[in-house]
Amino acid sequence: MRRRPRSLLPWVFVAIVGAGVAQALFAPISSSAQEASSSQLAEGRRLFEQSCASCHGPLGEGTTNGPTLANVGPANVDFMLSTGRMPLAQPGLQPQRQTPIFTAEQIRAIVSFVDTFGSGGTEMPTIDPQAGSLDLGQQTYEANCAACHGSAGSGDSIGGNQIAPALDQATALQIAQAIRVGPGPMPRFGTTAIDQHELDSVVRFLLYLREAPNHGGLGLTRIGPVAEGFVGVVVGLGLLLLVIRYTGTRE
Numbered sequence: 310m311r312r313r314p315r316s317l318l319p320w321v322f323v324a325i326v327g328a329g330v331a332q333a334l335f336a337p338i339s340s341s342a343q344e345a346s347s348s349q350l351a352e353g354r355r356l357f358e359q360s361c362a363s364c365h366g367p368l369g370e371g372t373t374n375g376p377t378l379a380n381v382g383p384a385n386v387d388f389m390l391s392t393g394r395m396p397l398a399q400p401g402l403q404p405q406r407q408t409p410i411f412t413a414e415q416i417r418a419i420v421s422f423v424d425t426f427g428s429g430g431t432e433m434p435t436i437d438p439q440a441g442s443l444d445l446g447q448q449t450y451e452a453n454c455a456a457c458h459g460s461a462g463s464g465d466s467i468g469g470n471q472i473a474p475a476l477d478q479a480t481a482l483q484i485a486q487a488i489r490v491g492p493g494p495m496p497r498f499g500t501t502a503i504d505q506h507e508l509d510s511v512v513r514f515l516l517y518l519r520e521a522p523n524h525g526g527l528g529l530t531r532i533g534p535v536a537e538g539f540v541g542v543v544v545g546l547g548l549l550l551l552v553i554r555y556t557g558t559r560e
């Protein structure tokens with residue numbers, strides 16, 4: 310009994326030493342994070358000069374082969390790179406979704422470098438599809454998007470050799486970026502046209518469309534609990550019968 314308080318001492322030491330170690334570990338992490346941002350800019354510049362400057366100019370001022378990137382904003386650059394639309398193979402082509410040639414880290418580096426060309430433009434949107442409403446999403450989609458992308462989101466030709474692509478591949482973030490940025494011939498929708506709740510709702514609706522063929526499956530999984538309940542009843546009744554039989558034969 311008397312030893313109990315003393316046995317806490319080693320734990321106190323462990324806690325103190327642990328806190329010290331954690332602090333020692335944290336210090337270099339936060340300073341290396343700061344270094345990363347200047348090396349990130351340098352890496353962004355290197356990649357930009359290599360893959361973008363020929364069309365957009367070394368400082369994003371634009372050339373006859375590509376528009377200025379002065380005030381496009383992070384959402385636009387991230388969308389173009391994460392969907393593999395940029396770098397364009399050749400001026401005059403419609404940018405198309407492809408496997409991105411850059412890693413996520415390289416994309417962040419290029420986005421931060423392009424951001425030094427000028428502030429403004431479209432910030433990264435925030436999205437919470439679960440906060441959206443499917444009904445509202447469908448209505449918003451029908452009213453603003455279906456004319457070009459088709460009511461099932463399967464894409465369509467919109468004339469002038471331009472295609473409104475199928476919407477079964479874009480991530481939730483890319484859908485929100487496309488809405489806010491308006492890539493190429495697509496109009497951009499600001500917060501007055503599509504507010505945050507409508508944005509969440511359209512994203513939720515488009516993600517839902519992809520699961521639509523599985524609706525039968527959803528129905529089937531619902532049978533799960535029913536079957537379990539059924540099994541429960543059968544087993545329960547069986548046990549009850551056994552008990553009755555056991556008590557019955559005892560007499």
Ligand code: HEC
Nearest residue numbers: 360361364374375385386389395396397398399400401493
């Ligand atoms: C072969 C030329 C070419 C190359 C290389 C190229 N782009 Fe582009 N870029 C274009 C053209 C042309 C457009 C306009 C496309 C359109 O809207 O149809 C464009 C559009 C963009 C846009 C959208 C601009 C806006 O006003 O909405 C961004 C952002 C962009 N490019 C970033 C990049 C980045 C970053 C790179 C390098 C990784 C790159 N591009 C490489 C030609 C090029």
Ligand code: HEC
Nearest residue numbers: 392404406453454457472473474479484487492493494495
């Ligand atoms: C005027 C026709 C038009 C309308 C209206 C339109 N879009 Fe688009 N959308 C396009 C075109 C064209 C592109 C391809 C842009 C490019 O050249 O890079 C596109 C691209 C996209 C992409 C990128 C797809 C991918 O996989 O990379 C998404 C997502 C998208 N649109 C969603 C929407 C949503 C959601 C709406 C409604 C709020 C909408 N669009 C309204 C024409 C349209």
